Amino acid sequence: MADDEFERIRGLMQRFRHDSAAVQLGIGDDAAVLHASPEPIVLSVDAAVQGVHFEPAFASYEQIGARAFTAAVSDLAAMGSTPLAALCSLIVPATLARADFDALNAGLAAAAERYACPVIGGNLAAGGALSITTTVIGKLEGAGLYRSGARAGDDVYVSGPLGSAALGLRLLQLGEAESGPAFVEAFRAPCARISHGQKLAGAATSAIDVSDGALQDLGHICEASGLGAEIEAARVPLAPGMRELAQSLGEDPLRLALQGGEDYELLYTLPPGAEDPCGGTRIGRMSSERSALHVVDERGQRIALSGHGYRHF
Amino acid sequence: MADDEFERIRGLMQRFRHDSAAVQLGIGDDAAVLHASPEPIVLSVDAAVQGVHFEPAFASYEQIGARAFTAAVSDLAAMGSTPLAALCSLIVPATLARADFDALNAGLAAAAERYACPVIGGNLAAGGALSITTTVIGKLEGAGLYRSGARAGDDVYVSGPLGSAALGLRLLQLGEAESGPAFVEAFRAPCARISHGQKLAGAATSAIDVSDGALQDLGHICEASGLGAEIEAARVPLAPGMRELAQSLGEDPLRLALQGGEDYELLYTLPPGAEDPCGGTRIGRMSSERSALHVVDERGQRIALSGHGYRHF
Numbered sequence: 001m002a003d004d005e006f007e008r009i010r011g012l013m014q015r016f017r018h019d020s021a022a023v024q025l026g027i028g029d030d031a032a033v034l035h036a037s038p039e040p041i042v043l044s045v046d047a048a049v050q051g052v053h054f055e056p057a058f059a060s061y062e063q064i065g066a067r068a069f070t071a072a073v074s075d076l077a078a079m080g081s082t083p084l085a086a087l088c089s090l091i092v093p094a095t096l097a098r099a100d101f102d103a104l105n106a107g108l109a110a111a112a113e114r115y116a117c118p119v120i121g122g123n124l125a126a127g128g129a130l131s132i133t134t135t136v137i138g139k140l141e142g143a144g145l146y147r148s149g150a151r152a153g154d155d156v157y158v159s160g161p162l163g164s165a166a167l168g169l170r171l172l173q174l175g176e177a178e179s180g181p182a183f184v185e186a187f188r189a190p191c192a193r194i195s196h197g198q199k200l201a202g203a204a205t206s207a208i209d210v211s212d213g214a215l216q217d218l219g220h221i222c223e224a225s226g227l228g229a230e231i232e233a234a235r236v237p238l239a240p241g242m243r244e245l246a247q248s249l250g251e252d253p254l255r256l257a258l259q260g261g262e263d264y265e266l267l268y269t270l271p272p273g274a275e276d277p278c279g280g281t282r283i284g285r286m287s288s289e290r291s292a293l294h295v296v297d298e299r300g301q302r303i304a305l306s307g308h309g310y311r312h313f
Numbered sequence: 314m315a316d317d318e319f320e321r322i323r324g325l326m327q328r329f330r331h332d333s334a335a336v337q338l339g340i341g342d343d344a345a346v347l348h349a350s351p352e353p354i355v356l357s358v359d360a361a362v363q364g365v366h367f368e369p370a371f372a373s374y375e376q377i378g379a380r381a382f383t384a385a386v387s388d389l390a391a392m393g394s395t396p397l398a399a400l401c402s403l404i405v406p407a408t409l410a411r412a413d414f415d416a417l418n419a420g421l422a423a424a425a426e427r428y429a430c431p432v433i434g435g436n437l438a439a440g441g442a443l444s445i446t447t448t449v450i451g452k453l454e455g456a457g458l459y460r461s462g463a464r465a466g467d468d469v470y471v472s473g474p475l476g477s478a479a480l481g482l483r484l485l486q487l488g489e490a491e492s493g494p495a496f497v498e499a500f501r502a503p504c505a506r507i508s509h510g511q512k513l514a515g516a517a518t519s520a521i522d523v524s525d526g527a528l529q530d531l532g533h534i535c536e537a538s539g540l541g542a543e544i545e546a547a548r549v550p551l552a553p554g555m556r557e558l559a560q561s562l563g564e565d566p567l568r569l570a571l572q573g574g575e576d577y578e579l580l581y582t583l584p585p586g587a588e589d590p591c592g593g594t595r596i597g598r599m600s601s602e603r604s605a606l607h608v609v610d611e612r613g614q615r616i617a618l619s620g621h622g623y624r625h626f
Contacts, residue, residue, distance in 0.1 A: 028460075037349055037354070042345070042346050045402045045448055051440070078343035078344070126362075129440060129442065146338070147343070209343060
């Protein structure tokens, strides 16, 4: 990459042009400026690192960019907030082809457009491994959604099927993507549940997005709320064909569903018997037994799952 | 590093506890929440990558953390804004000793305290090279400070001596740190000029922080303002002893001052003859000749400098 850093940045400034009423000043100065907002401001940062969070063999650079952006925006969904803007900081190895760099940014820009979350700033640095660090800024809707508000007896819901992304990744690792294109797509092109989060703000007592695996993420709600929970294995929603395909690969579909991450569905609690404004699936119940998180079968017997959700260290 | 990711994150949550009236919700949920602010919100992100922006041989991990944070906060200074909060995203190699990880975070926390800019969120990921990506959030003071407002005939100022950090780095590279401890300190422990930026908001017609080298950074003001500029070499402020020490190493002090980066002084323009509220040094003047950026000697002859400021590609 002999071309010029400033030319690249100018290219990015063109790429990330937008027309948002919330933005007073976008890319091009020392910092960006958002107009004052009457609502509280929600902020989160998420990093996607090559070799850890993604492999170019398993997705296009455009998908890698969009997926990194989506993972960050998903945290805004989990807070019941509306995206306002994003900052994208890229560490780019000198070996990355210019076309791949452009595709990555096209993916970021497409996701920014999809979530009405314009990229208003960023940083570009050379480095050994490609990494994409996305800061997202949103405005809180109503009282927002937190991990800490669940109460004993609350029902536990998920907004959609679990384990599809994990199965898609497994198919890619096995070189069998053609056996389950829908699952590969679930892995490569996930969706942040912004409108679900907005509907849940004020209705749900707690919420989180499923990024590290539903069991681990429900564990965060338990810890923040000082409670335990029980998941009924038979209620865990799986996408059509997921069980059969997973089993044909020798994989436990329940393990993929509860310990596979990156579905970006929302996991949330509602008061007992309350109607779910998102039309999700009830998978269990919060208990008063602090930090006791169990999965049970139809007879109420505990099921042991091997392994954990994704951990970095 | 066999220890547990969650234990690390709990440690960071303790480390980054704070007591800021601007913060509604800090580290620990899917995102942080700032109270609504009547002022516009200023946002910037900056990355420090091992092998590119820092070398552990040249500074302690505590200094590396504080320096990365300072570089990000410096962009808030250059906008004439007051820090509110920060998000720190770390990519940490498995080989980093736990004590070094803790020292890095102690440095981030110390800088956060220094600039009254509490860390309210972050991300922790494993990866090959240590990188620290800091997002800073501030509130705009008055009309703020931008790169684009300079006018032909405006005076160009810097808030303090230039080239000290570049000389300090050179001393470290040569293994001669003991010849100039003050310069090594300027490199290792720079300071963001927050109060200077606040004083300049409303007075200066444009501003930028000196991160990539004063000449390159003044070039950004020229480009954004559609102007040119002339720097008078003899006026460029150097720290005491800088000229002699640089020359003794075979380095051109003027080149270090104008092309060495990371001094984090502010570079700004004031209307002709206006008093500088920061007590800085006038080093030149804006001209109407678009993109013509020159350095001249005392006879008005142009001086050619070799090389450029730091470029990533």
